[in-house]
Amino acid sequence: MQKGALVLEGGSLRGLFTAGVLDVLMDGQIWFEYVNGVSAGSLCGYNYIARQPGRTRDIDVTFCADRRFLGLNNLLRNGGVFNFNFLFGEVANVLNPLDKATFAASPQIFEAVATDCLTGQPKYFRKGTMPSADFELACRASSSMPGLSEIVYIDGVPYLDGGCACPIAYHRAMALGYEKRVVVLTRPAGYRKKPQISRGLEKTARRLYARRYPAFFAALREINRRYNAQYTELERLEREGEVFLLRPAEPVLVGRLERHADKLEALYQQGRNVCMERLEDLMRYLNT
Numbered sequence: 001m002q003k004g005a006l007v008l009e010g011g012s013l014r015g016l017f018t019a020g021v022l023d024v025l026m027d028g029q030i031w032f033e034y035v036n037g038v039s040a041g042s043l044c045g046y047n048y049i050a051r052q053p054g055r056t057r058d059i060d061v062t063f064c065a066d067r068r069f070l071g072l073n074n075l076l077r078n079g080g081v082f083n084f085n086f087l088f089g090e091v092a093n094v095l096n097p098l099d100k101a102t103f104a105a106s107p108q109i110f111e112a113v114a115t116d117c118l119t120g121q122p123k124y125f126r127k128g129t130m131p132s133a134d135f136e137l138a139c140r141a142s143s144s145m146p147g148l149s150e151i152v153y154i155d156g157v158p159y160l161d162g163g164c165a166c167p168i169a170y171h172r173a174m175a176l177g178y179e180k181r182v183v184v185l186t187r188p189a190g191y192r193k194k195p196q197i198s199r200g201l202e203k204t205a206r207r208l209y210a211r212r213y214p215a216f217f218a219a220l221r222e223i224n225r226r227y228n229a230q231y232t233e234l235e236r237l238e239r240e241g242e243v244f245l246l247r248p249a250e251p252v253l254v255g256r257l258e259r260h261a262d263k264l265e266a267l268y269q270q271g272r273n274v275c276m277e278r279l280e281d282l283m284r285y286l287n288t
Contacts, residue, residue, distance in 0.1 A: 001107070002286055004180030005173035006032035006048075010039025010163045011186035012145070012256035013064070016264045018044045018184050019056035020271020021246050024279065026053040034109045034178055036124070036169045038162040041184070042112035042142040049110045049127065050103040057268045059087070059096055065259045080149030081257060084140045104132060113162035113169045114141040117151060120215035122166035123159065145256070146220060147204045158213070165219050167227045170234065170243065180286050183234060185247035192231065193224040244285045249274055 008018055022044055025031075037045035047055045063069035069091075074083040092098040110127040112135070125138035134154060141152035141159035151158045162169070173181045202221070210217040237243040254267050275282075 002030060002032045002180070003178075004032055004182060004286055005034045005036070005170075005176070005178035006045075007168060007170045007173055007181060007183045008035070008037040008041030008045050009168045009183070009185050009187075010037070010041045010143070010161070011252075012040050013060060013258045013264060014186040014252050014254050014256070014267065015040030015044050016057065016060055016254065016267040017186050017248055017252065017271035017274075019047075019060070020268040020273075021184050021275040022048045023053040023057065024272050024275035026051060028279065030283075031108060032182070034111075034173065034176065036111040036113060036172055037142070038113045038166060038169055039143045039145075040186075042139045042162070045110060045112070046103070046139055047098075049106045049108055050099045051106070052099055052102075055096060055098070057265075059091060061261045061264050061268070062096075063091070064261055064264055070257060070259065075148065080144055082143065082149070084143070088136050088140070100132065103127075111169075111172070112138045112142045113166055113172070114138060114152075114159040115162055115165040115216065115219060117158040117160055117209070117213040117216040120165060120213075120217075120219035122162060122169065122172075123157075124169075124172060125154075147201065147208060160216070163227075164216065164223060167223070168230050168234065170230075170237075181243045182282065182286075183243050183245050185231075185234075185245060186252065187231070188248045188251055189235070191251075192228045241285075244282055246274055246278060246282075 018041060035045050044056050067073055068086045069083055072081055075081055078085050111124045114123050116123045127135055137152060137154055142162040144152050144160050146160050151160055170181055170183050205217055205220045234243060238245050248270055254263050258264060
């Protein structure tokens with residue numbers, strides 16, 4: 001077990017890059033003591049903790065064009081464009097079973113990061129501190145994109161996508177005292193979001209959240225600034241040897257709701273290639 005932290009950025013189906021990275025780590029039996037994931041990162045992390053290489057890739061590539069899994073029709077029928085009822089139901093139990101026993105028995109610490117709509121702050125849900133069904137709900141909350149998903153309630157508190165408050169939860173790893181921090185990003189070096197959210201997104205967010213959840217709406221308006229500040233800081237920390245970054249080597253052409261399996265497969269393979277190419281450097285970082 002590596003006494004270090006593995007931090008997984010979100011990015012919806014850009015998480016196929018993360019899946020490629022994690023599969024190489026699993027193939028090499030590289031297990032981190034602490035893991036956290038934001039949004040799609042929480043779903044990728046779930047399969048890493050369950051020690052099921054290939055599962056994220058198989059599900060996303062197989063079902064990306066399946067309306068039971070992804071489609072605007074799910075927004076009305078199943079609470080979001082991604083149908084988590086299908087993912088944690090028929091897929092996890094029948095079509096591509098999740099190894100729940102291995103997940104539950106893992107000694108690794110795993111946290112899914114969601115955004116508390118009442119405070120606009122991140123909430124860290126830890127595996128083993130709540131019933132397994134509630135932790136699945138936390139992963140669903142972490143991955144529920146505002147405007148494209150219903151709010152998820154856990155113990156009466158409303159939550160949405162963790163990336164709204166905390167795009168990349170490396171500060172959490174620092175606060176917990178981990179000196180070795182490996183961060184998997186889903187954008188290449190130098191990437192920055194546009195300074196402001198689009199008018200359409202702000203209009204939708206204002207209508208849905210501004211009156212009832214003003215703190216969450218304020219967090220939404222700060223997403224791009226917060227995201228860019230984190231990327232800038234991570235690049236500095238990388239230069240100083242304080243973090244080890246694994247990220248795409250080229251611009252990512254996969255959209256959040258990508259339905260082309262070939263693009264997803266290519267991104268997955270890019271994740272595998274990047275991790276394999278940097279594996280010696282990674283182990284040197286972890287062991288010095």
